[in-house]
Amino acid sequence: MTKTEEYNLKEEIKEEVKNALRNGIDNEGCAVYRASRKDHYSPRGKAIVLDNGYYEKILYKCNLCKACGEDLCNTFLKARQVLVLRDKEMNANKKMIENVKRTGNIYGIDE
Amino acid sequence: MIDNELVCYNTDNSGLHGNAKRILFPESIAEIKKLILDSQNIVPRGLATNIVGGCIPSGSDVFDMKKMNNINFDFKTKLVSVEAGVTIKELNEKLKSIGYEFPIFGEGTIGGMIAMDSPSFMGAYGNIKEWIEEIEFVNGRAELIKFSKSDIGEVCGLEGITGIIVRAKLSVISYNERSLSIFQSGDIEEIFLVIKRLKLEKTIAMMRLYSPYYSKILGFPEKYHIFVGFENSNGKIKGEDCDILLKKIMKDYYLMNKNGYRSSEDPKLLFEKLKEFTMFLDSIGVPYSGDLSLGIIFPFFKDDSSKEEVIRMINRINGRPGKYGIGLRRKNKVDNLQKKIVHRVKMRHDPYLKMNKGKYIDIDGTNDADNLIMELDKRATENENEK
Numbered sequence: 001m002t003k004t005e006e007y008n009l010k011e012e013i014k015e016e017v018k019n020a021l022r023n024g025i026d027n028e029g030c031a032v033y034r035a036s037r038k039d040h041y042s043p044r045g046k047a048i049v050l051d052n053g054y055y056e057k058i059l060y061k062c063n064l065c066k067a068c069g070e071d072l073c074n075t076f077l078k079a080r081q082v083l084v085l086r087d088k089e090m091n092a093n094k095k096m097i098e099n100v101k102r103t104g105n106i107y108g109i110d111e
Numbered sequence: 112m113i114d115n116e117l118v119c120y121n122t123d124n125s126g127l128h129g130n131a132k133r134i135l136f137p138e139s140i141a142e143i144k145k146l147i148l149d150s151q152n153i154v155p156r157g158l159a160t161n162i163v164g165g166c167i168p169s170g171s172d173v174f175d176m177k178k179m180n181n182i183n184f185d186f187k188t189k190l191v192s193v194e195a196g197v198t199i200k201e202l203n204e205k206l207k208s209i210g211y212e213f214p215i216f217g218e219g220t221i222g223g224m225i226a227m228d229s230p231s232f233m234g235a236y237g238n239i240k241e242w243i244e245e246i247e248f249v250n251g252r253a254e255l256i257k258f259s260k261s262d263i264g265e266v267c268g269l270e271g272i273t274g275i276i277v278r279a280k281l282s283v284i285s286y287n288e289r290s291l292s293i294f295q296s297g298d299i300e301e302i303f304l305v306i307k308r309l310k311l312e313k314t315i316a317m318m319r320l321y322s323p324y325y326s327k328i329l330g331f332p333e334k335y336h337i338f339v340g341f342e343n344s345n346g347k348i349k350g351e352d353c354d355i356l357l358k359k360i361m362k363d364y365y366l367m368n369k370n371g372y373r374s375s376e377d378p379k380l381l382f383e384k385l386k387e388f389t390m391f392l393d394s395i396g397v398p399y400s401g402d403l404s405l406g407i408i409f410p411f412f413k414d415d416s417s418k419e420e421v422i423r424m425i426n427r428i429n430g431r432p433g434k435y436g437i438g439l440r441r442k443n444k445v446d447n448l449q450k451k452i453v454h455r456v457k458m459r460h461d462p463y464l465k466m467n468k469g470k471y472i473d474i475d476g477t478n479d480a481d482n483l484i485m486e487l488d489k490r491a492t493e494n495e496n497e498k
Contacts (some may be wrong), residue, residue, distance in 0.1 A: 021126075024365035027158065028200050029220075029247070037177040039159065040135065045119035054115040104374060 009078055013053055016075040017047045030066035034059075043068035046076065055082050060090050120173045122228050122393030123159035127439060129167040133407045138178045140247075140255055140277050141430075146174065146497055147275070152298040153465050155271045158198060158429055160457030163438030165270050166228065174275060175436075176222050184209065184283075191283050195222025195276045211283045212314075215239045216361070220275040221297040227436045232361050233317040233340055234404030240267045242282045250274035251461025270436055272453070273460040289316065290346030291353045299393065302335045306403055309339060316340045318403040319360060320389070325398045325411070328366050329359070337403075351376040363400060364409070372398065372411035374418060378406045378430025391424055407433035414468060437471045 027033055033042040034108040041061055049056055059079050067071040099108035113120065113131050137143045147153065152171040159166050164279055176482040177196035182205050184191045193202055198220050199213065206212050217224060225246065230238045246258045246265050249275055258266060266273060266340065296302050296318050301488040309315055315342030327333040338360055339346065350357060385406060392399050392410050401408040412418040432444050450472050464474060
């Protein structure tokens with residue numbers, strides 16, 4: 001992805017989270033939020049993080065289950081693309097990629 | 112200063128932004144008492160669904176109450192003891208499993224709903240205040256106080272400026288399978304005739320009025336609609352269809368937001384004034400919905416020009432804030448007498464002015480506060496001497 005593409009993606013994300021925040025987000029449907037009981041794990045909390053222009057690892061704490069709405073879920077997916085470009089990956093993801101390179105499967109099982 | 116992942120605590124559904132110093136997640140009353148003693152500027156926070164800036168921090172420690180989430184039901188007294196961080200949805204999920212429900216439907220935590228004295232989405236059940244038997248709260252002096260029904264005014268509806276609600280005992284009712292009927296008309300006169308008749312019906316839990324434009328946005332023909340909610344199966348729409356429709360109208364304002372109407376008012380009016388007000392809104396083309404059991408009309412605005420006109424009208428017909436509360440945004444709606452009363456209660460419970468600073472009423476500077484404490488102490492001594 002080029003710098004221009006990343007810029008466009010971020011603009012798209014910005015527009016989408018602004019709309020989502022205006023239109024209301026169903027926090028109580030979110031399983032991660034219900035388990036953690038902390039606002040920053042809620043879909044709304046993550047949307048506010050993005051609305052402020054921050055791309056943080058907290059965006060990975062999401063099941064992508066669409067309980068908060070299909071549009072917002074797609075926005076989080078796009079935001080994760082930006083995170084990967086910025087090398088902000090979860091250790092588990094990095095390990096999975098290494099495993100795939102080394103063994104051809106995500107578990108690292110070498111048969 | 113909080114890190115990037117925690118910026119959501121700087122704001123609430125009002126869209127206003129403040130700055131939080133620390134985010135705290137207390138799990139017990141003892142912890143809350145200790146934290147209050149340690150802190151100088153506290154903002155209690157529930158689901159943060161209010162739209163008036165009721166939990167915007169200003170260099171404050173934000174007390175996120177959602178970790179306090181115990182529910183205990185007493186089958187003998189039929190009272191449920193709920194900690195402040197439980198949401199209405201969670202409470203009703205639990206109660207439904209044993210055949211009961213708490214009829215103050217809405218989005219929020221118990222603590223938040225009590226602090227705002229929120230009305231039920233089904234207006235006939237009134238405000239949450241009417242369903243509270245006892246409140247436990249920790250005031251600004253870090254004292255745990257229990258209030259019975261007669262004294263809950265010192266906490267309920269004061270938007271967290273006197274202390275932090277930690278637990279409440281609430282009355283519940285048996286679970287009802289409700290039903291809905293929809294009445295449609297092109298004539299507002301006819302609508303109000305029907306409403307007058309419906310008001311006499313005792314099994315009606317909700318009467319929601321929608322203006323023609325609002326009805327269109329909800330996906331109905333462009334006419335006036337009244338959604339009548341029954342406590343029994345008297346309505347024509349039942350079961351799953353009823354649930355889907357109720358969910359839709361419960362979040363109706365989001366549909367207005369989507370269509371550019373991002374601002375609204377909530378005047379509570381005498382029944383005799385409702386018709387005059389709705390006809391006025393029709394004449395200037397402002398869409399609205401209304402909870403006719405509570406006497407609240409919600410006009411929606413795209414721009415400020417029509418809003419100013421409507422606010423002038425609300426003032427003329429003595430409309431009082433009905434649902435949204437005061438918060439940061441609407442302190443001008445508190446009259447002088449109310450200000451004095453609230454000020455007195457605040458000073459009694461929060462003399463060091465720690466709790467939810469800048470909300471509901473303005474109290475300038477600590478000197479004023481010190482003077483007031485002295486005055487209150489003097490009065491207390493005088494009272495004791497009199498006794």
